[in-house]
Amino acid sequence: MQLRTEWVDDLMIVRVDDDRIDAAVAIEFKDEMRALTGEGTGDVVLDVSRVRFVDSSGLGALVAVLKALLPDRRLALAAPMPNVRSLLSLTRMDSVFQIMAEAPAAAARARHG
Amino acid sequence: MAERAVAPVAAVGDAPPRGGEFRLCFPAEAFAVRTALRRAVARFARRIPRDSAGTLELVLAEVLNNLVEHGYAGQSRGLIEMELQVDGEAIHCAISDHGREIAGLADGTRATKPCPVPSDLPEGGWGWALIEALTTDLAYRKDGGRNTLSFRVPLAG
DSSP states (O other): OOEEEEEETTEEEEEEOSSEESTTTHHHHHHHHHHHHTTOOSOEEEEOTTOOEEOHHHHHHHHHHHHHHTTTOOEEEESOOHHHHHHHHHTTGGGTSEEESSOHHHHHHHHTO | OOOOOOOOOOOSSSSOOOSOEEEEEEESSHHHHHHHHHHHHHHHTTTSOHHHHHHHHHHHHHHHHHIIIIITTTSSOOEEEEEEEEOSSEEEEEEEESSOOOHHHHTTOOOOOOOOOGGGOOSSOOHHHHHHHHOEEEEEEEETTEEEEEEEEEOOO
């Protein structure tokens, strides 16, 4: 998986540079995210603005990453495309992830004024 | 004159094939599924609304992933046949394999609905619920060793 990490204070921003989180890469994605987020203690923003497709296996991996962070840390999904939002809504998982409309680069700039 | 050959393969569903067909046979393997999805969506991208293309890709992914994970589990890799047709109202889909029966469909059980309680979040189990929510005319047929799941993905208005 192509995952690009940057930090804003203790907020970790991970951008997914692959265009799919699907059954073919779900386990790899989950393992890599767990390894990456294991380094920090703060909340995590996953920038999915470049992700064109997520299936239920990919969604399962996202939930696994969220569960590994709970209860002390949160996982936000930033800038999901319409069909990814639709999947989150259909499965009611939009209520368990924080959804950010903006890409995190913009959010980070806003944080720093 | 000798017997004439039987006309090849009837249309899927009862609608005449209009606007295009797509057939593909590929191994029951995750990356082969990816390629099949990409080709299927590319085939219909210009003929159907974008929302419908997204729905088609998701539904096909759930059906095909289920076959890869369960239908052929524990067996040597089998083949999947996918046949799609679009008309003015829907994409007609038929997916065939020679793997194990789909237990959930055979005995009429349903996938459990997601229950978003943070302490007990499901990490899966949405596949069949999504297929049922996004398709119509879902039917399962077993013919000898061949299993066929057929359904329609309605085109977005």
